[in-house]
Amino acid sequence: MSTINLATLQSNTALPPTIQNSSAVEIGTFCRAWVNFNGTGVVAIRASFNVSSITDGGVGIYTVNFTTALPDANYCPTAVAGASGQLAQIWDGSATKTTSAYLFNTMFANSLAGGGGVVDPINVQIAFFR
Numbered sequence: 360m361s362t363i364n365l366a367t368l369q370s371n372t373a374l375p376p377t378i379q380n381s382s383a384v385e386i387g388t389f390c391r392a393w394v395n396f397n398g399t400g401v402v403a404i405r406a407s408f409n410v411s412s413i414t415d416g417g418v419g420i421y422t423v424n425f426t427t428a429l430p431d432a433n434y435c436p437t438a439v440a441g442a443s444g445q446l447a448q449i450w451d452g453s454a455t456k457t458t459s460a461y462l463f464n465t466m467f468a469n470s471l472a473g474g475g476g477v478v479d480p481i482n483v484q485i486a487f488f489r
Contacts (some may be wrong), residue, residue, distance in 0.1 A: 419477030
């Protein structure tokens with residue numbers, strides 16, 4: 360059984376602490392970046408970690424810009440979004456992943472709810488793991 364020494368659960372950089380095995384090999388990390396933002400009108404960040412800004416590229420098009428670059432582009436974004444009482448989804452089909460930014464689209468989750476088109480959600484929450 361593994362134990363955690365909370366006295367060593369810290370980071371001296373802007374990066375999250377890492378999880379290492381007994382040989383000091385990194386086997387995981389905590390969340391690298393996350394953001395909660397309003398995607399309608401003037402895009403506004405409500406709260407975030409390691410996100411410097413959100414770029415609005417048009418209806419349903421956003422870029423999350425990281426304060427500190429991620430180690431590579433092999434991270435995993437996970438998100439939830441909502442618009443006008445309807446569930447919206449992150450569309451990763453046209454996503455662009457770099458170490459410094461993530462570009463993605465949002466669209467109605469149910470094609471009957473909004474015609475299946477792109478949408479500017481009121482609430483967007485997205486987290487990045489690597």
